Amino acid sequence: MSQREEVNKTSNARWLTHYYATRAGFSAIWVAAAFLIGKSASPFVGALLIAYPAWDAAANLFDATRNGGLKANPTQAFNAFVSTVVTIAVILAISFDNQVVLYVFGVWAALSGLLQLATGIRRWHGFSAQWPMILSGAQSTLAGVIFVKKAAVGVIVPSAVDIAPYAAFGALYFAISAITLAVSLSRRHGAVAAT
Numbered sequence: 001m002s003q004r005e006e007v008n009k010t011s012n013a014r015w016l017t018h019y020y021a022t023r024a025g026f027s028a029i030w031v032a033a034a035f036l037i038g039k040s041a042s043p044f045v046g047a048l049l050i051a052y053p054a055w056d057a058a059a060n061l062f063d064a065t066r067n068g069g070l071k072a073n074p075t076q077a078f079n080a081f082v083s084t085v086v087t088i089a090v091i092l093a094i095s096f097d098n099q100v101v102l103y104v105f106g107v108w109a110a111l112s113g114l115l116q117l118a119t120g121i122r123r124w125h126g127f128s129a130q131w132p133m134i135l136s137g138a139q140s141t142l143a144g145v146i147f148v149k150k151a152a153v154g155v156i157v158p159s160a161v162d163i164a165p166y167a168a169f170g171a172l173y174f175a176i177s178a179i180t181l182a183v184s185l186s187r188r189h190g191a192v193a194a195t
Contacts (some may be wrong), residue, residue: 012067013127013185019063020178026055027171031164038160046094048160049101050087052167053108057083075122079115082108096160099151105163106147113140127181136173151192 030052037044057080064076071077086108093100117137121132143166150162 009126010185010188013181015066016127016180017065017178017185019055019059020181024171024174024178026059027167030055030170031171033195034160034164034167036187038164045160047160049094049105049163052163053083053086053090053105055082056086056112073119075115075119079112079119082111082115093127102147102151102162106144106149108144109147109166110141110144113137113142114145116140129188130177132173132176136170139169139173143169144152 009071032047033044033146038048060076060080060083061070064070064073064080065077081178089104090101114137117134120137123133124130129146147163147166152194
């Protein structure tokens with residue numbers, strides 16, 4: 001690997017570290033807000049339910065455009081599209097039926113989980129710290145199936161609190177990825193400095 005390629009790889013790894021940390025921070029704040037107001041009937045609950053997929057759409061779009069564009073990153077591009085559609089669907093479903101909201105989140109969690117899994121696999125060779133993203137994608141898919149099942153049988157009256165554990169695991173996986181990448185970068189910097 002040439003020195004220029006090494007510099008580019010390091011720069012991209014730093015950016016990805018910040019990106020994962022930002023996603024972890026947003027999810028952690030969302031979870032805290034969900035537990036604070038998620039069982040109430042306030043308009044803030046609806047805003048929380050809309051904000052989560054909207055943020056995911058924006059984050060995936062930014063990730064794709066920052067790393068070579070939408071064509072070079074089809075999983076993030078499609079994930080941004082899906083999350084945008086889900087944001088619109090949640091806006092419509094909130095005024096219709098809470099069970100429909102849970103269906104929408106379930107389908108979205110399953111599909112976006114598969115796309116995140118694919119992104120993690122695609123990035124495996126270029127960056128370390130992709131195993132948490134792969135695990136997160138798989139767990140998101142499983143959570144989506146559970147949401148759909150709960151919505152189908154009407155076991156719960158869904159709220160932001162019911163989605164909060166899913167978001168909390170997402171925050172944890174993004175945080176682990178950020179920390180793992182930061183440690184890897186620090187070791188690489190130490191190794192270069194020692195030579």
